[in-house]
Amino acid sequence: MGPKRQPTLDEVAARAGVSRSAASRVINNARHVSQAKRDAVARAVVELGFVPNPTARALATQQVGAVVLALSHHDPALFTDPFFAQIILGVNAELEKTELELLLVLANSTQGQARLQRILKSRRADGVMLMALHGDDPLAALADQHDIPVVFGGRPLHAEPRWYVDADNRGGSRLATEHLIGLGRRHIAVITGQMDTDAGASRHRGYLDAMAVAGLDPSRVEHGEFTEAGGAAAMTRLLAAYPEVDAVVAGSDAIAAGSLRALKAHGRTVPGDVAVVGFDDLLTALHTDPQLTTVHQPVHGLGREMAKMLLSLIAGEEPHPLILPTRLVHRASA
Amino acid sequence: MGPKRQPTLDEVAARAGVSRSAASRVINNARHVSQAKRDAVARAVVELGFVPNPTARALATQQVGAVVLALSHHDPALFTDPFFAQIILGVNAELEKTELELLLVLANSTQGQARLQRILKSRRADGVMLMALHGDDPLAALADQHDIPVVFGGRPLHAEPRWYVDADNRGGSRLATEHLIGLGRRHIAVITGQMDTDAGASRHRGYLDAMAVAGLDPSRVEHGEFTEAGGAAAMTRLLAAYPEVDAVVAGSDAIAAGSLRALKAHGRTVPGDVAVVGFDDLLTALHTDPQLTTVHQPVHGLGREMAKMLLSLIAGEEPHPLILPTRLVHRASA
DNA sequence: AGGGTTATTGGAAGCGCTCCCGGGCCCTAC
DNA sequence: GTAGGGCCCGGGAGCGCTTCCAATAACCCT
Numbered sequence: 001m002g003p004k005r006q007p008t009l010d011e012v013a014a015r016a017g018v019s020r021s022a023a024s025r026v027i028n029n030a031r032h033v034s035q036a037k038r039d040a041v042a043r044a045v046v047e048l049g050f051v052p053n054p055t056a057r058a059l060a061t062q063q064v065g066a067v068v069l070a071l072s073h074h075d076p077a078l079f080t081d082p083f084f085a086q087i088i089l090g091v092n093a094e095l096e097k098t099e100l101e102l103l104l105v106l107a108n109s110t111q112g113q114a115r116l117q118r119i120l121k122s123r124r125a126d127g128v129m130l131m132a133l134h135g136d137d138p139l140a141a142l143a144d145q146h147d148i149p150v151v152f153g154g155r156p157l158h159a160e161p162r163w164y165v166d167a168d169n170r171g172g173s174r175l176a177t178e179h180l181i182g183l184g185r186r187h188i189a190v191i192t193g194q195m196d197t198d199a200g201a202s203r204h205r206g207y208l209d210a211m212a213v214a215g216l217d218p219s220r221v222e223h224g225e226f227t228e229a230g231g232a233a234a235m236t237r238l239l240a241a242y243p244e245v246d247a248v249v250a251g252s253d254a255i256a257a258g259s260l261r262a263l264k265a266h267g268r269t270v271p272g273d274v275a276v277v278g279f280d281d282l283l284t285a286l287h288t289d290p291q292l293t294t295v296h297q298p299v300h301g302l303g304r305e306m307a308k309m310l311l312s313l314i315a316g317e318e319p320h321p322l323i324l325p326t327r328l329v330h331r332a333s334a
Numbered sequence: 335m336g337p338k339r340q341p342t343l344d345e346v347a348a349r350a351g352v353s354r355s356a357a358s359r360v361i362n363n364a365r366h367v368s369q370a371k372r373d374a375v376a377r378a379v380v381e382l383g384f385v386p387n388p389t390a391r392a393l394a395t396q397q398v399g400a401v402v403l404a405l406s407h408h409d410p411a412l413f414t415d416p417f418f419a420q421i422i423l424g425v426n427a428e429l430e431k432t433e434l435e436l437l438l439v440l441a442n443s444t445q446g447q448a449r450l451q452r453i454l455k456s457r458r459a460d461g462v463m464l465m466a467l468h469g470d471d472p473l474a475a476l477a478d479q480h481d482i483p484v485v486f487g488g489r490p491l492h493a494e495p496r497w498y499v500d501a502d503n504r505g506g507s508r509l510a511t512e513h514l515i516g517l518g519r520r521h522i523a524v525i526t527g528q529m530d531t532d533a534g535a536s537r538h539r540g541y542l543d544a545m546a547v548a549g550l551d552p553s554r555v556e557h558g559e560f561t562e563a564g565g566a567a568a569m570t571r572l573l574a575a576y577p578e579v580d581a582v583v584a585g586s587d588a589i590a591a592g593s594l595r596a597l598k599a600h601g602r603t604v605p606g607d608v609a610v611v612g613f614d615d616l617l618t619a620l621h622t623d624p625q626l627t628t629v630h631q632p633v634h635g636l637g638r639e640m641a642k643m644l645l646s647l648i649a650g651e652e653p654h655p656l657i658l659p660t661r662l663v664h665r666a667s668a
Numbered sequence: 669a670g671g672g673t674t675a676t677t678g679g680a681a682g683c684g685c686t687c688c689c690g691g692g693c694c695c696t697a698c
Numbered sequence: 699g700t701a702g703g704g705c706c707c708g709g710g711a712g713c714g715c716t717t718c719c720a721a722t723a724a725c726c727c728t
Contacts (some may be wrong), residue, residue: 005481006455020676024716025688032676053454055398056714058389066437076423078619088438096445099457103400104422104438111430112576121340121385124435147339168718214386228621257621283414286589327590342684353708366706390684393713505691 007048016044017176027052048108067095067310068103068125070116072139073132076108078226083283083299087131088155090303097205098311100126107139120146127310129153149313153306155198163313165322169196169199169279172326173206176249176277180295181214185247185275186309189220191234191259193251200226200251203279207249220245224255230262239266247276249334253278253285253294260333275334290332297326304333342380345620350378361386393456394652395399401429402437402459404450406473410442412560415588416616417633421465421487424637425599432645434460441473454480463643470529485648487640488534496649499639499656503533503613506629506642506660507540510583510611513627513662515548519581519609525568525593534560534585537613541583554579558589565592573600580608581668587612587628594622594667609668625667631660 015024018037018307025033026041033041044050058064069091071084088104095102096224103125107116119125120142131153134139140159143150152164180188193200204221211218220242224230231254238245239262250256256278260270268274270290278285278294285292305322337419347357359367360375360653367375403425405418409557429436437459441450453459454476462519465487467474474493477484478500486498514522524541527534538555545552554576558564565588572579573596584590589625594604602608604624612619612628619626646653 009716010714020715021678021680021717022676025677028716030717035677037555037676051452053390053714054456054458056683057391057716059685060714060716061392062683064389079423082414082416082417085416085419089413089440092438092440095445096449101453103436104426104436105425108425109430115430117383119435121383122388123340124388127481162610285620311414343686346682354685355708355710356706359707362686364687370708387684390713391686393715394684394686396713501679573702 006053007050009052010051012041012044013316014049015048018042018226020021042153048280050171055314064124064126065099066103067127067129067307067314068116068119068123069129069131070105070139071131072107072112072134074108074134075225076106076162078132079106079108081226082284083280084131086282086299087303087306090305091129091307092299092303093300094304094307094311116181117142120148123148125145127151127314129306129310131306132197133157134194135252141272143296144317149310149311151306151309153302157196157198157201158173161321161326162319163309164201164317165302165324166198166209167297167302169202169297170206170209171329172279172297173203173249174210175206175326175328176279176295177207177210178214179334180247180249180275180277181210181216183247183275183334187220187242187244188249189222189242189245190249191231191237191238191251191255192221192223193226195223197226203249203251208334224251226252226254228254228258228261231255231263235259235262236266239263239268242316248276250276250278253280253282253288255279256287256292256294256333257284260290260292271332271334277328281329285331286301288333293331294329295326295334296329298324339526340385340387343384343386346375346382346384349382349389352373378543396457396459398458399433400435400437400459400649401461401463401641402439402450402453403463403465404439404441404466404473406446406468408442408468409559410440412466413440413442415560416618417614418465420616421637421640422634424634425463425640425641426637427634428641428645430639433443435644447473450638451476454482457482460552461485461648463644465489465640468528470516485640485643485647487636491530491532495655497643497653497655498657499636499657500532501631501636501645502538502660503631504540504543506631506662507537507583508544509540509662510547510613511541511544513628514581514583514609514611515544515550515667517581517609517668521554521576521578522552522581522583523548523556523572523576523579523584524552524583524590525565525572526555526557527560527564527589529557531560537583537585545585558592560586560587560588560591562588562595565589565611566596567592568593569593569596570600573597573602582608582610583612584612587614587616587622587626590626590628590667591618591622594624594626605666605668611662611668615663619663619665622667627665629660629668630661630663632658 013020089265127149133156140156152161192204222234224234278292281296287293309319347354392473461483467490486495526538556568558568570629610628615628620626643653
């Protein structure tokens with residue numbers, strides 16, 4: 001292995017022939033240092049390969065230099081959804097511009113919850129991004145209990161957090177439904193995700209909005225999980241209960257993919273017999289057959305905006321909640 | 335917001351009427367404390383809601399209480415592969431048993447590389463897990479330069495790191511090829527992933543092994559990326575160059591999914607005209623049509639074992655490199 | 669030339685914790 | 699009766715950095 005110990009600021013100062021305070025000022029690019037000392041210190045830093053110890057710095061400044069991204073979900077497998085990967089990528093893109101590190105906390109289990117609690121109480125991070133909260137999620141309340149900035153990704157069901165970024169779920173879903181109506185479909189069903197989720201409930205509401213305006217019957221509804229399996233099962237139930245359906249608004253691309261499979265299994269053609277539109281516009285939407293007409297939400301951007309908002313919060317600013325627009329992407333399934 | 339400041343150990347000690355040292359001993363469950371003081375401190379801890387400050391503790395003990403998982407890849411989009419999600423899930427499962435936090439570093443860009451460097455030099459973590467190294471990846475050399483445990487997930491191309499965990503890529507691929515041979519196929523092609531990757535090269539080698547034993551022509555080969563698009567393109571080239579192929583060994587499930595798509599586009603049936611076997615056995619393998627016969631590698635376990643190995647390294651032990659077994663999963667495509 | 673700023677500078681006091689050490693204490697063995 | 703050996707216990711010295719402060723030094727204006 002390499003060098004046994006990193007040089008300390010004292011050693012740098014000694015080598016440069018200045019006081020530790022002066023060296024510190026140079027490192028932090030602060031004022032009140034002569035150019036001569038500045039150069040001397042800079043040289044010593046290079047020669048010694050000095051890198052400031054973040055722990056010591058954190059202790060002195062009371063700033064950790066890290067933020068946490070906490071993903072809360074009851075089912076660990078859900079994390080496999082590329083949706084989360086995109087979120088992480090977005091967050092990371094924004095964080096890369098800074099010196100902040102990313103702490104990942106999977107808060108599904110009670111284990112994970114306790115861990116997040118600890119992180120908050122012990123100030124192990126300068127801020128928190130919290131995602132995917134179910135209605136009863138105890139994490140939602142955590143935000144207020146500690147003196148640490150928290151931004152939500154998506155809204156919890158029965159609370160309006162002070163800071164959040166979300167996609168326009170309701171508007172997007174309404175768009176999708178209107179598109180189906182415009183296509184001449186009249187027996188339009190909806191397969192929602194979990195209704196104890198704001199995304200699930202809001203997307204359902206968007207469907208109701210459009211159906212109401214068009215004066216159509218909005219009662220053909222099935223609930224399921226945000227998964228392919230959930231979608232397939234829901235579609236099968238739908239077909240049994242309402243054989244007349246000629247279109248379905250799916251709560252997510254995964255759900256849509258599942259319905260496609262179930263539809264094919266029951267001998268219905270898409271979009272001939274039944275038109276399907278999804279929600280998310282992840283890569284999955286391109287890999288179905290036929291390719292999915294779907295509502296695009298800027299997932300990567302969602303991650304980025306969460307990070308941005310957290311950064312501005314940490315900087316002491318007062319950002320406003322943000323709702324990102326969604327739009328319909330026309331492909332083959334509707 | 336909540337309480338402005340967390341109580342310190344001194345305050346706990348004062349309230350319990352003991353010295354700070356004694357309080358510390360109780361917190362760390364060390365010996366040489368009377369039961370009476372133990373109780374007094376415990377009570378004070380609860381009353382004050384004390385949680386030790388990890389930063390201060392880290393500074394004193396020289397142990398950060400965090401490890402990093404670094405994912406290196408040239409293309410950020412690759413991170414979307416559920417493979418990584420599974421790795422993370424596995425790592426997290428093991429870490430949840432400890433007090434260690436997970437630092438996620440996406441080291442694709444030079445930005446990310448520099449960041450990882452900094453983390454290593456400044457000892458921002460107690461250990462590192464490094465994944466997905468291409469042949470020329472500068473990260474591979476990093477391990478030796480710093481006095482910090484590093485375990486590799488998969489092997490870099492031209493180096494045998496001291497500690498790594500990998501799947502039996504060569505053996506698995508050989509199994510897949512043998513299966514195809516057993517099926518009576520004789521014009522078996524291979525679509526590899528990037529050959530500057532150990533996984534890519536090893537899986538190709540497994541194919542060569544089996545073909546050599548059977549005395550078959552192993553020259554039908556195309557290279558691509560570990561993606562669906564790469565697989566589709568490679569399959570198309572394959573079909574043009576060797577129209578007689580009756581089977582293909584794919585370097586991954588994504589590649590296999592791509593070939594399936596290309597095969598269908600060219601009017602070949604699967605497994606009738608061409609049998610296909612994948613590698614990974616992720617959820618994707620279930621969502622293709624037909625479902626994929628594929629080599630299962632324990633991705634979640636890979637993550638878990640990486641974490642385990644790192645933990646044991648941190649504990650001062652000397653674990654051995656680990657190669658996890660792979661096995662063939664029979665489904666419809668071969 | 670003199671009073672008042674404004675730049676530099678190093679000393680020293682923390683940040684909140686761990687842990688070494690030496691001093692009591694009590695108990696046992698001779 | 700006393701010399702050892704545990705056990706407790708608190709004092710205090712760090713861990714490596716930032717930052718306040720008082721002390722100089724350099725500079726401006728009238």
